[in-house]
Amino acid sequence: MITLALSKGRIFDETLPMLAAAGIEVTEDPEKSRKLILATNQPDVRVVLVRASDVPTYVQWGGADMGVTGLDTLIEHGNAGLYVPLDLKISACRMSVAARADFDYAHAVRQGSRLKIATKFVGIARNFFAEKGVHVDLIKLYGSMELAPLTGLADAIVDIVSTGNTLRANNLVEVEQIMDISARLVVNQAALKLNREPIRRIIDAFASATPQS
16 A cells, blocks of 8 residues: 555645546545545555645654655654655745835845744744854744734734735735745655655656656
8 A cells, every 4th residue: 555645735636637647546535524544546556645844754754655745744753764756846836034014124134133043944033043153032923924023023924925925914024935835745655665656657757748848
């Protein structure tokens, strides 16, 4: 049995055509079913639904053989025990620094000010500002990141940006882009050795369905 870990939402929806390229179809709609383990039309392949941030953990520790996760989540988790064969080039977005429109972020950086940064991506933020030589205090939040600058909790945030609509709606602006983000295919290294042929077949099908840049 090959178990694929996915999270609901955009990654799930954009992974379906790649699964189809491998001849795999999920037999239930995760938005309508309460099941967390979904069967497919292949008796030896199933999908488990987990939180996006948990996908690398399930794959690393053998709860799933394979998974699809964002680069941001992968970097925060680390890739110990994981084989990362493909950038699937789906669920594209970017990691950025954003601040209130009336906050002069560039001036604060030039002055060497110590900034308060709210984020759930603590590792990425720490490395980014360390490389720039900017002193920061990192405040870990798990949601509603845009509130932090609006309430004075933080000077700026580090967060995922897709359309930018949420930032604009809250009078925030992107002040620096950290990196482009897309989804990666991750594979448990031990599972690859034990089930090399079926897993390699899925990897190859995903590769053939991956948009070419």
